[in-house]
Amino acid sequence: MESGQAYGKSLRTVKSCVGSTWCRFGVLDSVSMAINLELRYRGLRSPHKLKMGVSGCARECAEARGKDVGVIATSEGWNLYVGGNGGANPAHAQLLAGGLDDETLVKYIDRYFMYYIRTADRLQRTARWQEELDGGLEHVRQVVVEDSLGIAxxxxxxxxxxxxxxxxxxxxxxxxxxxxxxxxxxxxxxSRKMRPSSSSRNAARSVRPPTKRRAPS
Ligand code: SF4
Incomplete structure (x- = not known):
């Protein structure tokens, strides 16, 4: 990931487990999904940092439910969790939709992030935003999944x-x-730009008011 995104109010590195490619428990390819999500949302400016995780099965080695958006593979497809964070006031992400194919998963994440970006307060993480929204998670589900506001x-x-x-x-x-x-x-x-030239330093000295010398005590 490009420099600058480790500290911005934007997407951080997307965490993934090793997934079905390297793990015998893996149901889906969590590594490829994590890379795709990182490439899609990198640089996205938001009210606060955005963290994501993708786990290849319910054992949850990527701790996806501790992220703003967490994705967990199941035999039916991807489960999408939203509104998690760690830190001083931790929150488990809640299930927004389950059994999704790749395309629907990305579509719902697009809508979720943009709705958050447009309505959250500055420096408000997704967990606190969801808590304070009228209707909470159910409202978010209606907007993101059912397009209740007609803004999808x-x-x-x-x-x-x-x-x-x-x-x-x-x-x-x-x-x-x-x-x-x-x-x-x-x-x-x-830096030559920052340092005044010797002639301008002399000019500054010539306009400086004389200072009185204090008599030795
Ligand atoms: S979450 Fe599942 S697939 Fe991923 S490393 Fe852990 S056990 Fe393996």
Whole structure:
């Protein structure tokens, strides 16, 4: 994952277990799903950090239910959990929909994230947002799964726009000398731009009011 996304109010690295490719208990390929989700939602600006996890079976080695969006494989398809977090005030993510195919899973996550981004307060994680929403999880389910507000297309279009316009801002900055000039490698690294020339330092001295010398006591 690109630099800068380890600390932004945006998607963090998506955690996955080893899934059906490497684990005898695995029901679905959690690694590929985690990579796809990370590539889709990377750089998505949001009211707070966004964490995701994908587990290949109900043993839950990726701790997906401790994330804002958790995905767990079952023999019927993917189960989608929402509104989890760790930290000082932990919350288990709740089941939003079960037995989903890949396409429906991504569609519901698109809608969920965009609805959260549009309605949550600044610095409000998904768990607290769901608690404070009128109707709580049931309301979220109606909006995301049943399209009760008639905004599903709009939410999906907003996410499609994000996915289509994503760029790694740090890589773009490295290629742009103008933007790069705003950064220094060390706080005390010499910078000709920051340091006034000797003539301007002399000019500043000449306008500085004289200071009185205190008599030695
Ligand atoms: S969650 Fe299941 S599939 Fe994934 S590593 Fe654990 S036991 Fe294996």
């Amino acid at each position: 297309d709009e939410l999906e279009a907003a996410m499609a726009k994000h996915v289509g316009s994503y760029e790694d801002e740090w890589a773009a900055t490295l290629k742009d000398p103008e933007r790069l000039r705003r950064f220094r490698s060390f706080v005390n690294a010499p």
